[in-house]
Amino acid sequence: MSTTPIQSSSDQSENRSLGGIFVHVLALFTSFVGPAIMYAISDHEFTRENARNAINWHITVIILAVTAFVTGFLGADEVTINGEPTELLAVPSPLDTVFTFIGIPLLLAVVVAVFATFGFAVVATQKAASGSAWSYPGSISLIEWFR
Template sequence: MPSTATLSGSDQSENRSLGGILVHVLALFTSFVGPAIMYAISDHEFTRENARNAIKWHISIIVLAVAAFVTGFLGADEVTINGEPTELLAVPSPLDTVFTFIGIPLLLALVVAVFATFVFAVIATQKAASGSAWSYPGSINIIERFR
């Protein structure tokens, strides 16, 4: 369940920042790069917390994409190039089946996660505008380890 750090009444408008609100929209166009830059240059805690949440989500998506494509590639035993079947890797038959059965759900999860990115960006932007930092659900909590 996503966590929401909320502030009370007038503290919300005093502690929020434009950077903290717009970092989620920026992340839609730059993945984790824009929020990482904002995280590095901002000294406003609200902006940094929102940037941290966006970074965590987009790094999670990248990890999922790498896992999906690697297992999908290992599961593909041959491809057709110019009408000729070409063997990609010499992965033993039982293993390529296992990689395929793992890769397909990962690819489907990646598609869902990419669509969820747009929904989550809207939710996070709205929450930031109201003064709370919304943590994207399902993201890897890597940034807090290096604080």
């Protein structure tokens, strides 16, 4: 959990913006799309930094979810359609067991990440209102690569 360097009260109030404060709430409803638009159109560094943090978190959660569902899908050896078991994929038996044991914790991590998103948005919004940009813990810094 890192924040930007501590500034005096007057510096913090001058540097913050409404876009930087509300980008985290916007991200709850639009995932990374709303913050990405704010990042693209804003020229205010505080708004861009908060948008970047929100984008990084939401893309991290999406990557985790895709990985979990693909792994879980590969671990599922059969499904029931119209009361008859049907083999889903022709993955060898030991390999589908490995995928299952990896997929279940990943799916649980997705559930935790989705619930954490709401708490993180509250904390990030509060930190932005007080004048600092809060990095979501555990997020991959993807947007920094494209600066």
